[in-house]
Amino acid sequence: MPGGRLTPEDRRRIAMGLAQGLGYAEIARSLGRPTSTVSREVSRNGGPGDYRAELAHAATVVRSRRRAARPKKTEKPSGANEYGRLPEVVGVFGAELAELFTRTGVPKMAAGVLARLYAADSGSATAGELVSHLRVSPATVSAAVGYLEGERLIRRERDGGTRRDRYFIDEFAWYRATLASARANEELAAKARDGAKTLGVQTPAGRRLLGMGEYLEQVGLDMARSAERWRVHLAER
Numbered sequence: 001m002p003g004g005r006l007t008p009e010d011r012r013r014i015a016m017g018l019a020q021g022l023g024y025a026e027i028a029r030s031l032g033r034p035t036s037t038v039s040r041e042v043s044r045n046g047g048p049g050d051y052r053a054e055l056a057h058a059a060t061v062v063r064s065r066r067r068a069a070r071p072k073k074t075e076k077p078s079g080a081n082e083y084g085r086l087p088e089v090v091g092v093f094g095a096e097l098a099e100l101f102t103r104t105g106v107p108k109m110a111a112g113v114l115a116r117l118y119a120a121d122s123g124s125a126t127a128g129e130l131v132s133h134l135r136v137s138p139a140t141v142s143a144a145v146g147y148l149e150g151e152r153l154i155r156r157e158r159d160g161g162t163r164r165d166r167y168f169i170d171e172f173a174w175y176r177a178t179l180a181s182a183r184a185n186e187e188l189a190a191k192a193r194d195g196a197k198t199l200g201v202q203t204p205a206g207r208r209l210l211g212m213g214e215y216l217e218q219v220g221l222d223m224a225r226s227a228e229r230w231r232v233h234l235a236e237r
Helices: 009-019 025-032 035-044 053-069 087-103 108-118 127-134 138-150 175-199 202-235
Strands: 124-126 153-156 165-169
Touching: 009 025, 009 035, 025 035, 025 087, 025 202, 035 175, 053 202, 087 108, 108 124, 108 138, 108 153, 124 127, 127 138, 127 165, 138 153, 138 175, 175 202
Parallel strands: none
Antiparallel strands: 124 165, 153 165
């Protein structure tokens, strides 16, 4: 890559350029980088609307550490565990976790894929490994990972030295999910306050809505503050 790896300052300038509505080519010229470098950086870290310099840099550090620690032979027999865990133990835990994911609204097969990735020490798997472990067709796995990618719960990278894709748990998925929940609370709180004004704050319905709005607003703020503290912790870790 011309000029070496992207620095935190480079990423801040990319974020500023996106906020100003600049195109990838224009941002790349200001950095002295190829346009493809900027486009890959943005698409890998949330896209133009959700790109955050600090999160992008932290995610890059995590990926670099994983690549350094990854064994040369990435394909392992299904069920093999270098830490001595019995496959049955991992399998039972994965099934229970998948069931809980399903209860939250995740489709059954996507829940199975997500649980498998969380139970894997590497936090990753290829499509072939998922097919073997879950005993389903490649098309079923493809649909499941497509859903999870769309929800930004996992991400894919090219498996080193091969033409296969490897799927990884997104370390910041729960951070984004918490912020989304906090924003939903804020919207509900605003609507409840509007309803209280419309119906009259002195009426029973108005007082009920006002209390609802106050509660949801405060809980949303608490969630956002807590999520931000943990984002910093994850980035440092």
